[in-house]
Amino acid sequence: MDNSSQIMEHILTKNIPSPSPITYSFLAPNARGVADATAILQRHQGAYVNQNDTSKGGDGKPMMELAVFAAATESFSQKNLNCDIATSLERFKDVIQGAKQAGIRARAYISVVLGCPFEGYNVNPHKVAEIATSLLEMGADEISLGDTTGMGTALRTQELLRCMTAAGIQNEDIAMHFHDTYGQALVNTAVSLERGIRTFDSSVGGLGGCPYSPGATGNVSTENMVYFLESLGMNTGIDLDAMADIGQWITGELEKPNDSVVGKAVLGARKAAANTST
């Protein structure tokens, strides 16, 4: 698979047609990541939407953002980033501030917010709110709260979001990132919607996963998420039929199972309708 720099370069040069701007998230764990990203962007000035550009003219141009990944527990931080949470936040400060200077959006993920492979359900929601506050103060544009292990439940999702609000964090600055490992992703999405969250991460075909959860399914699939949100009367702007096709195609290319029940049901229903009409 290509690395982040190659993918970013591809997006900037290939002029991929899209009805709405695509945002590419460039993983930048440290200051060097920022330097790599800004160097590529400088080579392709004008090919993307600069966040500092007040004219906002970006038809057909992609958006770029730098992403950092903090962790909600010390054990996960140590295993994943080889440092404690405080040290990781120091590093991310350079990344976020570098991104802002370059006019690039900065998105900060916090992993294992509702369950940790090492510390179990024992994740402190106040600690999550504290980390989120630090990242926002550094200049992060958005915090994505990652239920990396899929151990989040309705009540604990509610409690986490209550702590975020109590810490003064606005719903507009929060995205929820659910994994469907235990089938709770849409239930937790419902709870988040009720609390006013409107940004949700998902993955076509349910691709991805968590190396700490063998045999487990990955991110909640985009197809399931779109179906659910539309069923509630919300407008996602996404064509579910086309998304189901993409899910089937990309999981095939990657030789992975299509983990979206909605994707499979949509394709199955289409097939059945075709058989009936012929």
Add this chain to the structure above:
Amino acid sequence: MDNSSQIMEHILTKNIPSPSPITYSFLAPNARGVADATAILQRHQGAYVNQNDTSKGGDGKPMMELAVFAAATESFSQKNLNCDIATSLERFKDVIQGAKQAGIRARAYISVVLGCPFEGYNVNPHKVAEIATSLLEMGADEISLGDTTGMGTALRTQELLRCMTAAGIQNEDIAMHFHDTYGQALVNTAVSLERGIRTFDSSVGGLGGCPYSPGATGNVSTENMVYFLESLGMNTGIDLDAMADIGQWITGELEKPNDSVVGKAVLGARKAAANTST
């Protein structure tokens, strides 16, 4: 696979150990089905719990119930039962009254209550409440509302249950039977819980399905349902670990995929823990 009579005979003669009484649901589409069931039960008097038996001494003995399947739409009734809804209800009257006379519990299913393969989302919740009322008046002990196609959404589940209440049907007389075809089973369960429903059908390993939905997954898995209810602080009385083992075993025996994400995650986590400790 054995037919209903053989399975019923097996349960009555083999004295299957169980911490709580198992209820076997005997599908009786017409008066002949009742005659078959009562003949078997007469041969094994005392091996099961008779509903009319006021002493209620049934330790280790299974419960028996007769099941009828009505449909919420005329098209599904015609295709599935070869008759219109009114005619099917006439037949079920004999079954339910026969069951009551024999001291057997009667459970009435209504299929396609939230979506029909032939009439789409266009299922009238008032019609469902009307059919349910008729079945309860005949003497049915419980109505299981079947979302056979998995097309149920949160809002339409809510609306259906509102209609049931408006028709004077008590929550205690209702069970919800969700399929996870579009991943909405637990969301719809949450909505039903909020409205006071406490009985939910499920299937270990997500076995089953709907012949009208090719490629689609089946009933919501027991493992997912138990995990969800327990996560809300409810006590299901079911050992999730043991249920995950059963799901893995029976799907293997039937050479079907284990369709329970919770089952797979529980087994995966156990494996990971075993690898760490050795």
